[in-house]
Amino acid sequence: MSVWLPGAPCTPRACVERTTSTASVPRAVLRFVAVVVVVLAGVVVSPLGTRIPAGVIRRWSRAVVRAAGIRVRVTGAPAPGTGGLLLVANHISWLDIPLMATVRPARMLAKLEIRQWPVAGAVASPACLFIDRDRLRALPETVARIAGVLRSGQAVAVFPEGSTWCGRAQGHFRRAVFQAALDAGVPVQPVRIRYRYGSGAASTAPAYVGSDSLLTSLWRVTSARGLVAEVEVLPLLGPGGPADRKALAAAAGDLVLGARPVYPRGVPHESAALTNSR
Template sequence: MSAWLPTAPCTPRACVEPARTRAAVPRAVLRLTAVAVLLLAGIALVPAGHRLPAALVRAWCRWIVRAAGVRVRITGRAAPAGGLLLVANHVSWLDVPLLAAVRPARMVAKAEIRRWPVAGAVAAKAGVLFLERDRLRALPGAVARIAGALREGAAVAVFPEGSTWCGRARGPFRRAVFQAALDAGVPVQPVRIRYLAGGRTVSTAPAFVGEDTLLASVWRVASTRGLVAEAQVRPVLAPGGLPDRRALARAAEPGDAVPPAGGRKTTAHTKNMCAL
């Protein structure tokens, strides 16, 4: 792994709280089964070349999140058509279907996913734009591919933090991907993702951070009661409305839990943020 890659200091031990109310094991297993059925249905359709209506894709993604036992709350609306860079903070594996429920888009993902069994082939068929994060020299080419997709009228979704955070702390948005929007002359639409429990209390239970395993994170979500996934769709940032990618990245950030100057956060600071 290259030293320039963004990393978050969030870890399951420091940041992820135990669930206050837990679902019974049979209910959690039923939730996981429902998620698996929905994913298998998607896998069956994508390789067959089906082009599903956007409304159905959004509904399917909502069903995936809801099947995991998490209610979905989306406020605001994404631009319905045309090239659009959709950017959001990154907390959980749930972020992907949640963001697609806002507007179906070509996701930007790390290149390692292309080599995963089954999932890699499905991701490639679905139009995922793979980014070789450990090769800095590959970055200009990746930005050019994203800009090309945007010029063709596609929506492209990306998590510019470059790493998952716990949800109570966050990282700065990396600037490179915003250059693609500037080059293509398309708007940027920020989305703020939060996971709530007990009304409006931010929950870190869905976080997928540090050395956490996907299986452990999935089980934690399925066995936690009362979770709400909230996506706040912010107004679009028009192309040319800001002078450069640095200003565009800053304008797109969620605006809370801002890291210290320099964009770095110590583990102690993260623990303090998670205690808020």
């Protein structure tokens, strides 16, 4: 377990409902292959790093999500296209990462283990700021690195809950990363992500929680029918707003989460200490 990023009590068995409406097996296989092909295309161009135009990154990110059979719906005012910006969002799925790039391409704060992932690690490495979650002493250094990137005029995307939640349950925003925005004097852009079926009902099918493997999660997503990803860009929190990281984290959390932590039915909150953080 991480010493400074929490684990969520959400697990596939407790939180992820059976998909009642599924795509045919051939269509699910085609979607699965399409996602792999689009990601591999990202591997090919990933060595270019920050030289890749923002428009290309946005189109590629949408292509990943759409290849999985998911419609994307973005609402709200667009994030500033230039200048340092800290994007913060709730965290449900690996799909959140390309969805955040549709708001504004950004350096992603990610756990060090992702660097070792096959294929995905190669795509992520040039665009990520990696953190060692097992080293408490590394936290001030990580905050300073984020602040430096923000001062350079780049955007950084962070999931301050520190772990994935199922979408019906949620955590709360940790304070540390908000110090980087204060130190750099840049605004914070809150973003709310939801997954629904075409009928409007909430879906936990995209959740990537607990003992889920990436392949299991990918198959569950590509075999579901009628999924919609909703990305809501919320009001910007400018540098002249909350004066300390506690208040800034609370303000962003109220906008994105809108409630205190909620735990899945049948899963006591004490079990969070036993669940590995994603």
